[in-house]
Amino acid sequence: MVPRSPSRKPVTAFELAGERIEPGSHQHILLPAVRLYNDAPLDLRIDVFHGTRPGPVMLLCAAIHGDELNGIEVCRQIIDQTDALKLHGTLIVVPIVNLFGFIQQSRYLPDRRDLNRCFPGSERGALGSRMAYLFSEELVKKSTHVLDLHTGAIHRSNLPQIRVDVENQSALDMAKAFGSPVILHSKERDGSLRAFANELGIPLILYEAGEALRFDESCINAGVTGVQNVMKYLKMLKGRRKGKRITPVIARRSTWVRAEKDGLVLRKVELGQTIQKGQVLAHSVSPHAKGADVISSPVRGIIIGCSNIPVANEGEALFNVAQFEKEDISEATEVVGSFTEEFDNKTN
Numbered sequence: 482m483v484p485r486s487p488s489r490k491p492v493t494a495f496e497l498a499g500e501r502i503e504p505g506s507h508q509h510i511l512l513p514a515v516r517l518y519n520d521a522p523l524d525l526r527i528d529v530f531h532g533t534r535p536g537p538v539m540l541l542c543a544a545i546h547g548d549e550l551n552g553i554e555v556c557r558q559i560i561d562q563t564d565a566l567k568l569h570g571t572l573i574v575v576p577i578v579n580l581f582g583f584i585q586q587s588r589y590l591p592d593r594r595d596l597n598r599c600f601p602g603s604e605r606g607a608l609g610s611r612m613a614y615l616f617s618e619e620l621v622k623k624s625t626h627v628l629d630l631h632t633g634a635i636h637r638s639n640l641p642q643i644r645v646d647v648e649n650q651s652a653l654d655m656a657k658a659f660g661s662p663v664i665l666h667s668k669e670r671d672g673s674l675r676a677f678a679n680e681l682g683i684p685l686i687l688y689e690a691g692e693a694l695r696f697d698e699s700c701i702n703a704g705v706t707g708v709q710n711v712m713k714y715l716k717m718l719k720g721r722r723k724g725k726r727i728t729p730v731i732a733r734r735s736t737w738v739r740a741e742k743d744g745l746v747l748r749k750v751e752l753g754q755t756i757q758k759g760q761v762l763a764h765s766v767s768p769h770a771k772g773a774d775v776i777s778s779p780v781r782g783i784i785i786g787c788s789n790i791p792v793a794n795e796g797e798a799l800f801n802v803a804q805f806e807k808e809d810i811s812e813a814t815e816v817v818g819s820f821t822e823e824f825d826n827k828t829n
Contacts, residue, residue: 536570547582555704598672651684658714659707662820667750719737729757732803
């Protein structure tokens, strides 16, 4: 269901963190968050674009996991390309949510807690709980829509994909507008930003693309295009959506293929590749012996995530395979191929 066009009633100033952002203006806000051991302050750095006409309030954020860098660059480019004078509604951009993790190049907070398991947080709880509480109160609760940017974990790459509860129609519509090739049905996890937004009735989609601690230009380009597509769908921006008008395919489930033995992993397939049940994905070999054990897929689908380390212990996750209905697999293959070709070409 496409949102209605914004009304033409007068726009008043937008208030955030005690600051007033006038219509048609862009303001950079520093929100005091935490302090380092040496008493140096760490501030959440927020860019707010307040349009000249009414519309949604969209929160765009990245690096809740501090080592997930692609989303930071997506946010930077969105900030650079957004003009408040041409905007309907309000865009709030937070490129780095997990300040500690970003500084330490780590997914986690100093106490090894995952910030994305701390929401909605508490004003007097542990560090992660306090940071989540600040973010929830000052930013999430002022939003009508949220777009949360992620990558794969350290040494693990993800095909560009949107994760969303497909039973949430408002969020699913946003996911389709984004234009990523695969939408993966994913229930929210307790303590996550997505679970908290869902409690508030705020549609949130989660973009996964690339690998932690690395920039991937194709994933970044696809992310920038996707964010702008969502803004156009929400009538925040005028114009036609960018990129090929693909219809994303929905995977209701995914399966991790794991190593059955310790050893070196000789990969035989690539990210985004369509695979059949029983197909050889890799060979597992000992560094000291001849012969190889076959790692094959238990299902048919498309590889949407894979480990980048050619060594593995028994039980280690190697390939994440998105599963589709039998009649959808050909369509999924075509969509992923078209998407990959478009954004790979943009980096050449």
